[in-house]
Amino acid sequence: MAHIIIHQEKVADPQELVRLCPFGAIEADGGRVEITSGCRMCRNCIKRGNGVFELVEDASPAIDKSRWRGIAVIAEVEEGAVHPVTFELLGKAKELAAKIGHPVYALLIGSGVTPLAGKLAEYGADEIHVYDQEAFRYFRIEPCTAAAEDFIRKVRPSAVLVGGTPAGRSLAPRLAARFRTGLTADCTRLDISENTDLDQIRPAYGGNIMAHINTPRHRPQFATVRYKIFPIPAKTAASAAKIVTVRLPPEKLLSGIEILDAEPKEKLRGIEEAEVIVAAGRGVRKPEDLAMLQELAELLDGRLAGTRALVEAGWLDARCQIGLSGRTVKPKLIITCGVSGAVQFAAGMNGSERIIAINSDPEAPIFNIAHIGIRGDLYRIVPELIAGIKQSRRED
Amino acid sequence: MRITVCIKQVPGTSQVEIDPETGVLKRDGVESKMNPFDLYALETALRLKQRYGGRITVVSMGPPQAQAVIREAFMMGADRGFLLSDRKFGGADVLVTSYTLSQGVRAAGDFDLIICGKQTTDGDTAQVGAELAEFLGIPHIAGVCRIEGADSSSLTVVQDLPLHRLTAKIAMPCLITVEKDIYEPRLPSYKLMCATSDREIGVLTLADLADRDASHYGLNGSPTQVKRIFPPEKSDRQEKWDGPADALAERLFKYLDEHKFLQKLG
Structure with a gap:
């Protein structure tokens, strides 16, 4: 304080x-x-x-940090499978836990999820607490918060990492408020100090500034991290992870929410899964011109995505938006075409392995993060490139 | 239906920059506006009021000049407005912001439904709504993209999730956060501006809240601390290519070929 x-x-x-x-x-x-x-x-x-x-x-009563041990990950289950953000978080949790000699816990909440516990062990969880009851079939806030609260009270983890998914972004703040402790949303880097304080780095104020945030006097420390921020770790030999099964009494499962219908959405492979992305920005003059970039994306076996401006103009589906208010992507290759590179966009893609930017404005901020900055007109370069690729394929 | 909408005044631009040399923040004008996401929350409340009747209360927290966003809400059709404003509220993190709002929402009277925007453009955490619901002890659903209807005790909403469109009935009192584009927000009306220009805005200081312990508010009550701020790092391995378009295209072709991005479909 x-x-x-x-x-x-x-x-x-x-x-x-x-x-x-x-x-x-x-x-x-x-x-x-x-x-x-x-x-x-x-x-x-x-x-x-x-x-x-x-x-x-101000001098304030310090808590006894030694009474809070372990890095916990709240697993996310989607369609009966563990969401990959969970593995990414387990990898980070293992790395953090190793630095301070703490164990890694995983919390698994759902209906029929018990068989998934082994998966969590493979990615580094030392102890897995399973809350497998019908009440958890759909994510409803009160029963899920009750399960996580039960887990935290028993295990007393020092830090709890939660995926920045729709469910995680509801559950983590609910828990942070219940435990009256700190929550740092959308961390892009995490480290841990010897005194078990979690060093949380996140973009602030639109992303032009990075903030280093600590929760020095409260436990547990909650952090959410979006999908694709951390790499998926290598599987470990499924060690002898301890599995703890817990059943909550009916009064803990009450909810004011009743799910009336769950309509599956058409499967659109998320841009998060793409290894190659062609990203369109405001340098694209009219919606028809996206066909050219779509063609380039297809030739590279990739996906077309874009900036918030194009989504707001209705040129692109919202699911194809890269950025702080869209998706975070981490492809092997991203070619940005006519993207100025506002920080809100960059925050959603600067973890990409190779960033190639084509922009006619030599001062565009995208060139600050691009590995290859091509200062030229996309309307002349892209058609040439497409022709070149097609030509080479004909020759093969 | 008694609806409370939480709104916030945010900087007119999110382009706060930091000088990498001196570490000084560069302030780019000070004009402020209502958090754009809150317009959707307010519009949702107005539509519900049109259909089911009731009253709309807006609650905000900020410096005295944040009254401007409450005035704007009046011009859109909100009935009552409260501003939590006290120097002791300054420096609040997510937890304490939510807690202070929960105190303010309670001080503003009874409610059936609280509506928040998806997130703010300055804090960008999208977590205050859920924490507020926890402090008020009510259920919440985040990311509502459609309201199906309401009866005397519940609201039926649709939530757009990555794999599903979930329709859920939620018992009131409750809190929802709404997606952008749930409804097209109306423009402030000149008529309402005239009609509400002398409407009082309730200013709530610490003394007006049920919990008056200053250590629960502002920086003092905030569990998280910003240790330091710094500019985002720039990429270190950078090349710049200039030249005629055809040469650039050829160079890019060679690069993609060398790095095996061209072989897949062959």
Whole structure:
């Protein structure tokens, strides 16, 4: 806990201090400087305010961190199979747990999911707690929260990693509020300190800034991570993982939610699965021109995707949107065509193995993250490339 | 139906940048607007009111100037507005923001339904709705893309999940977060602007809440701490290609060929 105190006597130029705050939360009234409720505690004023602003750490009852042991992963089950984000999280959990000598726990909630426990062991879980009851057939918030709460109270994990899926993004905040503890959403990097504090890195303020976040005085520490942020680890020889089966009493399974219908959606292979992606941006002048990029995508056995602007214009299906408000992709190759590379887009694809950007604006921010920045006109380069690929295939 | 909608004032632009050399944040204007996702929440509430009657309360948290978004909500048709505003609320993380909102929602009176937008454009966590529901002890459904209807005790909604379109009945009181595009938000009306220009906005400070323990609010109550902020790293292995289009296309062809991206369909 901390707060900022203001040393009014050190104020030289109040307006200069006002300008320090990116959120407009510093106000000057005559020579006096005040911090308003707009403060986000970015602490910029403390670093740059020539000593006017001081951060005061309040002594607070510290919790006994040694009583919280282990890194837990809440498994996500989709259509009777473990969602791959779970394996990615188990890989990260194993790495973190190894640094502090803690075990890796997995929590499996669902209906008919018991046989999946072995899968979780293969990817590194030392102990798997299974809540397998009909009430968990569909994700309903109260029974699932009750199961996770039961697990956390018994196991007392230091950190809990949850997939940034629709279910995870409902369950993690619910649990964080129940345990009155911290939750960091959409982490892109995770590490752990010796004192078991989870070092959580996430893009903030639209992604132009990365924030390093800790939960220093509360346990457990909750973090959500989106699919495809971390790699899937290699399978380990299925060790002797311990499996704990738990049944919740009926009163814990009550819910105000009744599922009336679950209509399967047409299967559209997600762009997350694609190894090659051609991404279209605003440099594409009209919707018909996407056919050219679609053709390139097909020639490369890849998928066409795009920026938020194209989805909002109705040119592309929302499921093909890359970015902070769309999908995160991590293909082997992504060719961006006419994408300026706003950070909100970049955040959804900068983990790609090879980024090739074609853009006629030499100053486009996409060139900051592209491995190969091609400064040219996509309308001239792409047709040439397509012709070249077709030509080579005819020759073969 | 008594509906409470949570709204937030956000920066007009998300382009807050950090200078990689000096570490100073570059502020790009200070104009603010209503979080665009909240417009859909408000529109959903207005449609429900049209169909089932009732009253719409908006609750926001922020500095005094955030009253502007409550005025905007009045211009769209909201009936009452409350702003949680107190320096002691500053520096709140997700947990404490949700907790403060839960206190404000309770102070604003009884409700059957709370509607939140999918996320904000500045915090971008999409987690406040679920935490708020937990603090209020009510069920929630996130990502609602359609409202099928309501009766006196429940709401039937459709949720768009990756593999399913789920139709669920949820008992009120409850909370939903709605997807963008659930309904086309209406524009603020000039008539309502005139009619509501002197409508009072209830300002709630710590003293107005049931829980007045300052240590539960703002930075003090927040479990998460921002240790540092830094610019995103740039890619280190970078090449720039310039030249005539046909040469660039040929070079790209060779590159793709060398790296075995052309062989699959052959």
